[in-house]
Amino acid sequence: MRNQFLNQEGKIIVGDLMTDKIWDSYLPKKFQTLSPYQWTPIFVIERTWKFLLEDQVKSVLDLGSGVGKFCVYLSLLSKGSFPILGLEDRKELVSVSQAMKEQWKATNVDFQNTNFLKDFPLGHSHYYCFNPLYETMKGSHRIDDLKEKSANQFLKDLQSLKLNFLLLKPKTKLITYHGFGGSYLPGFKIILKEEIENGEFKVWERE
Template sequence: MRNQFFSKGKKFSVGDPMTDALWDSFLPQNFQTLSPFQWTPISVIERTWNFLSHDGVTSLVDLGSGVGKFCIYLSLLSHHSIDILGLEDREELVNVSESLKEHWEVTKVQFRKVNFLNQFPKGHSHYYCFNPLYETMKGSHSIDSNKIKSASQFLKDLQILKQNLLLMKPKSKLITFHGFGGNFLPGFRIILKEEISGGEYLIWERE
Protein backbone atom coordinates (compact mmCIF):
# COMPACT_ATOMS: atom_id res chain seq x y z
CA MET A 1 0.00 0.00 0.00
CA ARG A 2 1.48 3.33 -1.02
CA ASN A 3 2.00 5.60 1.97
CA GLN A 4 -0.13 8.70 1.49
CA PHE A 5 0.31 10.53 4.80
CA PHE A 6 3.98 10.66 5.73
CA SER A 7 6.49 12.94 4.07
CA LYS A 8 8.22 14.33 7.17
CA GLY A 9 10.99 11.74 7.28
CA LYS A 10 10.57 11.13 11.01
CA LYS A 11 11.60 7.82 12.49
CA PHE A 12 11.24 6.38 15.96
CA SER A 13 13.34 3.86 17.83
CA VAL A 14 12.25 2.10 20.99
CA GLY A 15 13.95 3.98 23.81
CA ASP A 16 13.33 7.37 22.25
CA PRO A 17 10.76 9.47 24.12
CA MET A 18 7.31 9.18 22.60
CA THR A 19 4.52 11.68 23.25
CA ASP A 20 0.94 11.97 22.10
CA ALA A 21 1.83 15.19 20.26
CA LEU A 22 4.57 13.43 18.31
CA TRP A 23 2.33 10.49 17.45
CA ASP A 24 -0.54 12.76 16.43
CA SER A 25 1.73 14.72 14.10
CA PHE A 26 1.63 11.76 11.72
CA LEU A 27 -2.17 11.75 11.52
CA PRO A 28 -4.36 13.64 9.04
CA GLN A 29 -5.41 16.94 10.63
CA ASN A 30 -9.04 15.97 11.22
CA PHE A 31 -7.93 12.95 13.25
CA GLN A 32 -5.36 14.94 15.22
CA THR A 33 -8.12 17.07 16.76
CA LEU A 34 -9.94 13.93 17.92
CA SER A 35 -6.88 12.50 19.65
CA PRO A 36 -7.64 13.63 23.26
CA PHE A 37 -11.05 11.97 23.07
CA GLN A 38 -10.74 8.98 20.74
CA TRP A 39 -7.21 7.53 20.58
CA THR A 40 -5.50 5.81 23.51
CA PRO A 41 -2.90 8.00 25.29
CA ILE A 42 0.73 6.95 25.12
CA SER A 43 0.87 6.61 28.93
CA VAL A 44 -1.95 4.04 28.83
CA ILE A 45 -0.22 2.00 26.13
CA GLU A 46 3.02 2.02 28.12
CA ARG A 47 1.15 0.94 31.27
CA THR A 48 -0.47 -1.86 29.29
CA TRP A 49 2.87 -3.15 28.05
CA ASN A 50 4.23 -3.04 31.61
CA PHE A 51 1.41 -5.39 32.60
CA LEU A 52 1.48 -7.60 29.52
CA SER A 53 5.24 -8.14 29.66
CA HIS A 54 4.72 -9.99 32.95
CA ASP A 55 1.47 -11.76 32.09
CA GLY A 56 2.33 -14.33 29.44
CA VAL A 57 0.61 -12.55 26.56
CA THR A 58 0.55 -14.45 23.26
CA SER A 59 -1.98 -12.46 21.23
CA LEU A 60 -4.04 -9.34 21.75
CA VAL A 61 -7.11 -7.88 20.04
CA ASP A 62 -8.07 -4.19 20.08
CA LEU A 63 -11.86 -3.97 19.84
CA GLY A 64 -12.39 -0.74 17.92
CA SER A 65 -8.82 0.06 16.90
CA GLY A 66 -9.45 3.50 15.37
CA VAL A 67 -6.30 4.87 13.71
CA GLY A 68 -4.21 1.97 15.04
CA LYS A 69 -2.29 3.93 17.68
CA PHE A 70 -2.67 1.39 20.48
CA CYS A 71 -1.78 -1.61 18.30
CA ILE A 72 1.22 -0.07 16.58
CA TYR A 73 2.88 1.56 19.56
CA LEU A 74 2.30 -1.57 21.67
CA SER A 75 4.02 -3.60 18.97
CA LEU A 76 6.98 -1.23 19.02
CA LEU A 77 7.23 -1.46 22.81
CA SER A 78 7.08 -5.26 22.67
CA HIS A 79 9.79 -5.40 19.99
CA HIS A 80 7.22 -7.10 17.75
CA SER A 81 7.08 -10.09 20.09
CA ILE A 82 3.29 -10.63 20.13
CA ASP A 83 0.56 -10.96 17.53
CA ILE A 84 -1.77 -7.95 17.62
CA LEU A 85 -5.08 -7.61 15.78
CA GLY A 86 -7.01 -4.37 15.41
CA LEU A 87 -10.70 -4.51 14.48
CA GLU A 88 -12.32 -1.37 13.10
CA ASP A 89 -15.48 -0.99 11.02
CA ARG A 90 -14.66 2.38 9.42
CA GLU A 91 -12.72 1.90 6.19
CA GLU A 92 -11.09 5.34 6.39
CA LEU A 93 -9.63 4.54 9.81
CA VAL A 94 -8.38 1.16 8.63
CA ASN A 95 -6.62 2.92 5.74
CA VAL A 96 -4.94 5.36 8.12
CA SER A 97 -3.92 2.45 10.35
CA GLU A 98 -2.35 0.62 7.43
CA SER A 99 -0.37 3.72 6.48
CA LEU A 100 0.86 4.13 10.06
CA LYS A 101 1.77 0.45 10.16
CA GLU A 102 3.87 0.89 7.02
CA HIS A 103 5.54 4.00 8.38
CA TRP A 104 6.47 2.49 11.74
CA GLU A 105 7.50 -0.76 10.03
CA VAL A 106 5.61 -3.07 12.37
CA THR A 107 5.32 -6.65 11.18
CA LYS A 108 3.12 -8.44 13.71
CA VAL A 109 0.07 -6.17 13.59
CA GLN A 110 -2.97 -6.82 11.42
CA PHE A 111 -5.94 -4.54 10.85
CA ARG A 112 -9.31 -5.77 9.64
CA LYS A 113 -12.44 -3.91 8.65
CA VAL A 114 -14.76 -5.78 10.99
CA ASN A 115 -17.61 -4.93 13.35
CA PHE A 116 -16.57 -6.84 16.47
CA LEU A 117 -20.18 -6.96 17.67
CA ASN A 118 -21.01 -9.14 14.66
CA GLN A 119 -17.73 -11.04 14.34
CA PHE A 120 -16.11 -11.51 17.72
CA PRO A 121 -12.56 -12.93 17.58
CA LYS A 122 -12.29 -15.88 19.94
CA GLY A 123 -9.24 -17.62 21.35
CA HIS A 124 -6.85 -14.75 22.14
CA SER A 125 -5.04 -14.34 25.45
CA HIS A 126 -5.78 -10.61 25.87
CA TYR A 127 -8.32 -8.05 24.63
CA TYR A 128 -8.35 -4.25 24.85
CA CYS A 129 -11.00 -1.60 24.38
CA PHE A 130 -11.29 2.16 24.90
CA ASN A 131 -14.99 2.86 25.50
CA PRO A 132 -15.87 1.03 22.25
CA LEU A 133 -19.59 1.88 22.32
CA TYR A 134 -19.10 5.65 22.66
CA GLU A 135 -20.13 6.25 19.06
CA THR A 136 -23.69 5.14 19.81
CA MET A 137 -23.99 7.62 22.69
CA LYS A 138 -25.25 11.16 22.17
CA GLY A 139 -21.98 12.78 23.19
CA SER A 140 -19.54 15.23 21.67
CA HIS A 141 -16.25 14.56 19.86
CA SER A 142 -17.65 11.73 17.74
CA ILE A 143 -15.61 10.46 14.82
CA ASP A 144 -18.48 11.00 12.41
CA SER A 145 -22.28 10.89 12.26
CA ASN A 146 -22.58 7.57 10.47
CA LYS A 147 -23.72 5.53 13.46
CA ILE A 148 -27.15 5.57 15.05
CA LYS A 149 -27.00 7.45 18.34
CA SER A 150 -29.72 6.53 20.82
CA ALA A 151 -30.08 5.08 24.29
CA SER A 152 -31.87 2.02 22.92
CA GLN A 153 -29.10 1.35 20.39
CA PHE A 154 -26.45 1.74 23.07
CA LEU A 155 -28.19 -0.73 25.40
CA LYS A 156 -28.67 -3.20 22.57
CA ASP A 157 -24.99 -3.00 21.60
CA LEU A 158 -23.92 -3.29 25.24
CA GLN A 159 -25.86 -6.51 25.68
CA ILE A 160 -24.32 -7.96 22.52
CA LEU A 161 -20.82 -6.97 23.67
CA LYS A 162 -21.32 -8.58 27.09
CA GLN A 163 -22.49 -11.80 25.46
CA ASN A 164 -19.51 -11.74 23.11
CA LEU A 165 -17.04 -11.22 25.94
CA LEU A 166 -18.32 -14.42 27.55
CA LEU A 167 -16.78 -16.21 24.54
CA MET A 168 -13.33 -15.37 25.90
CA LYS A 169 -11.49 -18.40 27.23
CA PRO A 170 -11.02 -18.80 31.01
CA LYS A 171 -8.09 -16.83 32.49
CA SER A 172 -7.86 -14.56 29.46
CA LYS A 173 -7.76 -10.82 30.20
CA LEU A 174 -9.83 -7.82 29.12
CA ILE A 175 -8.15 -4.43 29.49
CA THR A 176 -10.45 -1.40 29.44
CA PHE A 177 -9.77 2.35 29.41
CA HIS A 178 -12.79 4.58 30.11
CA GLY A 179 -14.82 1.40 30.37
CA PHE A 180 -16.51 -1.01 27.99
CA GLY A 181 -19.92 0.66 28.25
CA GLY A 182 -21.06 -0.66 31.62
CA ASN A 183 -19.99 -1.08 35.24
CA PHE A 184 -20.62 -4.79 35.81
CA LEU A 185 -19.35 -7.64 33.68
CA PRO A 186 -20.78 -11.08 34.52
CA GLY A 187 -18.25 -13.91 34.31
CA PHE A 188 -15.26 -11.66 35.06
CA ARG A 189 -13.36 -10.45 38.09
CA ILE A 190 -11.36 -7.23 38.36
CA ILE A 191 -7.65 -7.82 39.03
CA LEU A 192 -6.39 -4.25 38.62
CA LYS A 193 -7.98 -0.81 38.85
CA GLU A 194 -6.16 2.50 38.35
CA GLU A 195 -6.67 6.07 37.21
CA ILE A 196 -4.47 6.94 34.22
CA SER A 197 -4.54 10.03 32.01
CA GLY A 198 -7.85 11.13 33.47
CA GLY A 199 -9.61 7.82 32.86
CA GLU A 200 -10.40 4.58 34.65
CA TYR A 201 -8.09 1.73 33.68
CA LEU A 202 -9.24 -1.77 34.53
CA ILE A 203 -7.99 -5.27 33.89
CA TRP A 204 -10.58 -8.03 34.06
CA GLU A 205 -9.99 -11.78 34.11
CA ARG A 206 -12.43 -14.26 32.57
CA GLU A 207 -13.52 -16.70 35.26
Protein backbone atom coordinates in the same frame (compact mmCIF):
# COMPACT_ATOMS: atom_id res chain seq x y z
CA MET B 1 9.98 2.05 27.93
CA ARG B 2 9.55 5.81 27.42
CA ASN B 3 12.81 5.99 25.60
CA GLN B 4 12.43 5.63 21.91
CA PHE B 5 10.52 6.78 18.90
CA LEU B 6 11.00 6.79 15.18
CA ASN B 7 11.93 9.90 13.21
CA GLN B 8 10.39 10.99 9.88
CA GLU B 9 12.31 8.27 8.04
CA GLY B 10 11.13 5.60 10.44
CA LYS B 11 14.42 5.31 12.32
CA ILE B 12 14.36 4.52 16.04
CA ILE B 13 15.96 7.22 18.16
CA VAL B 14 16.90 5.77 21.52
CA GLY B 15 16.87 8.20 24.42
CA ASP B 16 14.06 10.42 23.16
CA LEU B 17 10.59 10.42 24.56
CA MET B 18 7.51 9.26 22.66
CA THR B 19 4.64 11.67 23.25
CA ASP B 20 1.06 11.95 22.04
CA LYS B 21 2.08 15.10 20.16
CA ILE B 22 4.76 13.26 18.21
CA TRP B 23 2.65 10.16 17.47
CA ASP B 24 -0.45 12.16 16.52
CA SER B 25 1.53 14.51 14.24
CA TYR B 26 1.70 11.70 11.63
CA LEU B 27 -2.10 11.44 11.46
CA PRO B 28 -4.24 13.32 8.95
CA LYS B 29 -5.12 16.71 10.55
CA LYS B 30 -8.80 15.91 11.17
CA PHE B 31 -7.82 12.87 13.23
CA GLN B 32 -5.17 14.75 15.22
CA THR B 33 -7.78 16.99 16.81
CA LEU B 34 -9.88 13.98 17.86
CA SER B 35 -6.95 12.33 19.59
CA PRO B 36 -7.56 13.48 23.20
CA TYR B 37 -11.11 12.10 23.01
CA GLN B 38 -10.86 9.06 20.74
CA TRP B 39 -7.35 7.55 20.67
CA THR B 40 -5.54 5.92 23.60
CA PRO B 41 -2.87 8.18 25.17
CA ILE B 42 0.75 7.01 24.87
CA PHE B 43 1.07 6.71 28.64
CA VAL B 44 -1.87 4.27 28.77
CA ILE B 45 -0.31 2.11 26.04
CA GLU B 46 2.95 2.09 28.01
CA ARG B 47 1.01 1.07 31.13
CA THR B 48 -0.60 -1.75 29.17
CA TRP B 49 2.82 -2.91 27.97
CA LYS B 50 4.11 -2.90 31.56
CA PHE B 51 1.19 -5.12 32.54
CA LEU B 52 1.70 -7.46 29.56
CA LEU B 53 5.41 -7.85 30.36
CA GLU B 54 4.42 -9.68 33.53
CA ASP B 55 1.72 -11.78 31.89
CA GLN B 56 1.63 -14.70 29.45
CA VAL B 57 0.64 -13.08 26.14
CA LYS B 58 -0.42 -15.13 23.14
CA SER B 59 -2.08 -12.36 21.14
CA VAL B 60 -3.75 -9.00 21.71
CA LEU B 61 -6.95 -7.83 20.06
CA ASP B 62 -8.15 -4.20 20.06
CA LEU B 63 -11.95 -4.03 19.78
CA GLY B 64 -12.50 -0.84 17.78
CA SER B 65 -8.94 0.07 16.80
CA GLY B 66 -9.53 3.58 15.41
CA VAL B 67 -6.41 5.01 13.71
CA GLY B 68 -4.34 2.12 15.08
CA LYS B 69 -2.57 4.11 17.78
CA PHE B 70 -2.90 1.45 20.50
CA CYS B 71 -1.94 -1.46 18.21
CA VAL B 72 0.94 0.21 16.37
CA TYR B 73 2.62 1.71 19.42
CA LEU B 74 2.17 -1.53 21.41
CA SER B 75 3.82 -3.37 18.53
CA LEU B 76 6.80 -0.97 18.69
CA LEU B 77 7.10 -1.40 22.46
CA SER B 78 6.88 -5.20 22.24
CA LYS B 79 9.14 -5.29 19.14
CA GLY B 80 6.55 -7.46 17.40
CA SER B 81 6.99 -10.28 19.90
CA PHE B 82 3.32 -11.30 19.77
CA PRO B 83 0.54 -10.80 17.21
CA ILE B 84 -1.66 -7.72 17.61
CA LEU B 85 -4.91 -7.34 15.70
CA GLY B 86 -7.14 -4.29 15.47
CA LEU B 87 -10.79 -4.55 14.39
CA GLU B 88 -12.43 -1.39 13.14
CA ASP B 89 -15.75 -0.90 11.35
CA ARG B 90 -14.80 2.43 9.70
CA LYS B 91 -12.95 1.71 6.47
CA GLU B 92 -11.21 5.08 6.43
CA LEU B 93 -9.71 4.44 9.88
CA VAL B 94 -8.43 1.03 8.79
CA SER B 95 -6.61 2.72 5.87
CA VAL B 96 -5.09 5.26 8.25
CA SER B 97 -4.02 2.40 10.57
CA GLN B 98 -2.29 0.58 7.69
CA ALA B 99 -0.49 3.80 6.79
CA MET B 100 0.58 4.28 10.43
CA LYS B 101 1.83 0.69 10.53
CA GLU B 102 4.05 1.43 7.53
CA GLN B 103 5.10 4.86 8.78
CA TRP B 104 6.31 3.42 12.08
CA LYS B 105 7.61 0.20 10.52
CA ALA B 106 5.59 -1.81 13.01
CA THR B 107 5.69 -5.60 12.78
CA ASN B 108 3.30 -8.42 13.73
CA VAL B 109 0.33 -6.05 13.75
CA ASP B 110 -2.70 -6.17 11.46
CA PHE B 111 -6.04 -4.47 10.96
CA GLN B 112 -9.39 -5.72 9.68
CA ASN B 113 -12.39 -3.73 8.58
CA THR B 114 -15.10 -5.52 10.54
CA ASN B 115 -17.84 -5.03 13.11
CA PHE B 116 -16.75 -6.97 16.18
CA LEU B 117 -20.33 -7.21 17.44
CA LYS B 118 -21.36 -9.17 14.35
CA ASP B 119 -18.31 -11.41 14.15
CA PHE B 120 -16.71 -11.59 17.57
CA PRO B 121 -13.18 -13.03 17.47
CA LEU B 122 -12.52 -15.69 20.09
CA GLY B 123 -9.20 -17.23 21.10
CA HIS B 124 -6.97 -14.25 21.95
CA SER B 125 -5.24 -14.14 25.33
CA HIS B 126 -5.80 -10.39 25.78
CA TYR B 127 -8.53 -8.04 24.60
CA TYR B 128 -8.37 -4.26 24.78
CA CYS B 129 -11.03 -1.63 24.40
CA PHE B 130 -11.35 2.11 24.86
CA ASN B 131 -15.09 2.43 25.30
CA PRO B 132 -16.05 1.67 21.66
CA LEU B 133 -19.82 1.62 22.21
CA TYR B 134 -20.04 5.01 23.88
CA GLU B 135 -20.21 6.88 20.58
CA THR B 136 -23.78 5.60 20.08
CA MET B 137 -24.70 7.70 23.13
CA LYS B 138 -22.48 10.74 22.76
CA GLY B 139 -22.79 13.75 20.45
CA SER B 140 -19.59 15.71 21.04
CA HIS B 141 -16.12 14.93 19.61
CA ARG B 142 -17.62 12.30 17.33
CA ILE B 143 -15.52 10.73 14.57
CA ASP B 144 -18.20 11.32 11.91
CA ASP B 145 -21.97 11.23 11.48
CA LEU B 146 -22.13 7.66 10.19
CA LYS B 147 -23.61 6.12 13.33
CA GLU B 148 -27.04 6.83 14.70
CA LYS B 149 -27.17 8.05 18.30
CA SER B 150 -29.55 5.86 20.23
CA ALA B 151 -29.70 4.82 23.87
CA ASN B 152 -31.63 1.73 22.82
CA GLN B 153 -28.96 0.72 20.33
CA PHE B 154 -26.28 1.30 22.96
CA LEU B 155 -28.02 -1.04 25.40
CA LYS B 156 -28.50 -3.70 22.70
CA ASP B 157 -24.83 -3.47 21.69
CA LEU B 158 -23.70 -3.62 25.31
CA GLN B 159 -25.75 -6.75 25.91
CA SER B 160 -24.32 -8.38 22.79
CA LEU B 161 -20.75 -7.45 23.82
CA LYS B 162 -21.25 -8.88 27.33
CA LEU B 163 -22.58 -12.15 25.87
CA ASN B 164 -19.54 -12.39 23.60
CA PHE B 165 -17.17 -11.76 26.51
CA LEU B 166 -18.83 -14.67 28.32
CA LEU B 167 -17.66 -16.99 25.52
CA LEU B 168 -14.00 -16.26 26.32
CA LYS B 169 -11.90 -18.95 27.96
CA PRO B 170 -11.02 -18.78 31.68
CA LYS B 171 -7.96 -16.59 32.41
CA THR B 172 -8.52 -14.45 29.28
CA LYS B 173 -7.86 -10.80 30.13
CA LEU B 174 -9.86 -7.78 29.08
CA ILE B 175 -8.02 -4.46 29.45
CA THR B 176 -10.21 -1.38 29.42
CA TYR B 177 -9.52 2.36 29.35
CA HIS B 178 -12.66 4.39 30.12
CA GLY B 179 -14.48 1.06 30.36
CA PHE B 180 -16.31 -1.18 27.89
CA GLY B 181 -19.67 0.53 28.32
CA GLY B 182 -20.98 -1.07 31.49
CA SER B 183 -19.92 -1.21 35.12
CA TYR B 184 -20.46 -4.89 35.82
CA LEU B 185 -19.19 -7.77 33.71
CA PRO B 186 -20.69 -11.17 34.54
CA GLY B 187 -18.12 -13.99 34.60
CA PHE B 188 -15.15 -11.64 35.15
CA LYS B 189 -13.28 -10.31 38.16
CA ILE B 190 -11.28 -7.07 38.26
CA ILE B 191 -7.59 -7.77 38.90
CA LEU B 192 -6.24 -4.24 38.38
CA LYS B 193 -7.80 -0.81 38.68
CA GLU B 194 -5.98 2.53 38.35
CA GLU B 195 -6.81 6.15 37.56
CA ILE B 196 -4.51 7.28 34.75
CA GLU B 197 -4.62 10.06 32.15
CA ASN B 198 -8.05 11.19 33.38
CA GLY B 199 -9.53 7.75 32.86
CA GLU B 200 -10.00 4.44 34.55
CA PHE B 201 -7.58 1.70 33.52
CA LYS B 202 -8.84 -1.76 34.44
CA VAL B 203 -7.87 -5.36 33.81
CA TRP B 204 -10.65 -7.93 34.01
CA GLU B 205 -10.04 -11.67 34.11
CA ARG B 206 -12.47 -14.32 32.86
CA GLU B 207 -13.25 -16.65 35.78
